[in-house]
Amino acid sequence: MRIRLLMVLFVLLPLSALAETAEEKGLAIAVEADKRDTGWHDSKSELEMVLRNKNGDESQRAMRNKSLEVEGDGDKTLIVFDAPKDVKGTAFLSFTHAVKPDDQWLYLPALKRVKRISSSNKSGPFMGSEFAYEDISSQEIEKYKYKYIKDEAIDGRPTFLVERYPQYKNSGYTRQLAWIDQETYRVTKVEFYDRKDSLLKTLTYHDYKKYLEQYWRAHRMEMINHQTGKSTTLAWKDFSFNTGLTERDFDKNSLKRAR
């Protein structure tokens, strides 16, 4: 009985593949990308940001990031700022969620004060950069609706071009165009369209390296704002995975100890 059922399924499979809509294919690509990036448990890394205005004036930011993978929910992240010096020791704790608002706390070391902050500023700039909070938040499947557009080659590599529409509240975007590498399912490029559906920003991913023989991480991201002429380079280094971090490293007590 079971065997017969399986045979029926095999016969039907190619048919269903043919009948797959652009939305289903878009979702399937997102599901596959998510599957391939599951199981890293926790990670630590260091970040440097270079902010450039349209006159080319630069300013630097430095921070350290810890992340914990949460099954069935968004990741937990703790970011500690090292530069500029006046915000050194300031720390940001975030419990991200797929669709419901994230839980966020800010630690102000001069006052020793932990402040729960509103996470409604999804579209607000992170540290004055061209990255919005929603750009650096963990990417969960449920955050978007998807639509596969076409195959396209980027730098000679075949990619899927997928359009995604934010499903969470307070996004600054009507839609994003994402180019996803067909072989590795890593993101190559994203275009962000603002609330008036004009092209706002382009993000490109560079210097990918593979960790634990599975997880691809870009070591440089370039965000260009087409409307203001400003740009931000986000450089990542010293990635480590499966370092033994637990929930306890992402609570308010740890936030107060973060350095």
Next chain:
Amino acid sequence: MSGFASLLERSARWFAFSAVPVAVKHFVLVSLIFLSTNVAALEKSEWSGAVAAEYRFFFEDPVDPRQHGNNASAWFEPQYYAEWSQGRQSFLFVPFGRVDQGDDERTHADIREAIWTYAAPQWELRAGIGKVFWGVTEAVHLVDIINQTDLVENPDGEEKLGQPMVNLAWIQNWGTLDFFVLPYFRERTFPGVNGRLRPSPPVDLDNPVYESSAERNHIDYAARWSHFIGDWDLGVSVFNGTSRIPVLNPGLDGNGQPALIPFYPLITQFGLDAQATIGSWLWKLEAIHVSAKADSFYAATGGLEYSFFGVFESAADIGLLFEYTYDQRKDLAPTPFQNDILWAVRLALNDEQSTELLVGIVRDLERTEHTLSLEASRRLGSSWTLGVEARGFSSSVAGTPTYAVRQDDYLQVEIAYHF
């Protein structure tokens, strides 16, 4: 030349009259020796900090001719941090010192922090001089009681003195339980005879009166449960010991001059703090019940904050704050906040220079009394910050805390270097 000599003399005063207890000094010394002999084992060891110069312009002549006019001041706050045994143990050392042109009491030094921490999976232990903040509101911090206010620093009372403590935090999935043993009491600082922004007559700082016969060696205890459940962050606390807020009784100082004599009663304070973070709204509440030999009372403060993010198609955020404070003692309360309303606007440009502005007004609902305040800051380059602060006081009721400073409206400009 005389300026330099007086600076030296003031520096000497810091150490001679330093209020830091001997046991704590020993602790710091032993810790530093321990650290220096274990440098190889340290996984992290770094200095940072800030140094700043400020100038206050006063718009009117002082109420008391002994008080100074426009005033220059400078402060220095370095910070040493070390970490070892896979980050489980750490030591933080934060001394602070200020030199003030016009007020000898504002020229002072303190150890803000000198604290060792051990962090285990289920608990954290701290010992040394520490700083702890409890609470959620902005206008007044009722629940926050561990550290004494360093009032000479700023009339807003946000600056705190280091508090000797042993703190055990027990961390469970139902929240964190903190226990504190506070073996030494720090007196509140007040501006001196020549200082502005002080009560009138001045506070006699040399002869405080304590309810406890152990005086400043009375051992205080505190405990707090805190947790977050969904949109709610909650805290319930209890404190038993010497009140951080003195009762100021009229009397005479050592020279027979009229002065206010601080009296520090023993109290038991229960506190509740809660914040609900829902969308762009923050709902805040703090309530306390204080019982002392003389009387017992409750006080509460609460309100809300609403933020408009990305206003006028820019990156800027505007926050609107409203808070109400009530103290059951009404006019007898030793605080300007007994039946008052705060309205404030917070602007954050979210630019590369982190430009921020906070403007607020506190109005008394019964008395003709209000306080205006403005705080603004902006980063200059990568290591400097510029801060501007202005406060205006108005009161027509003699004897209120605001009445004494009615001619002390000021504008302060501060430039700080961070390293």
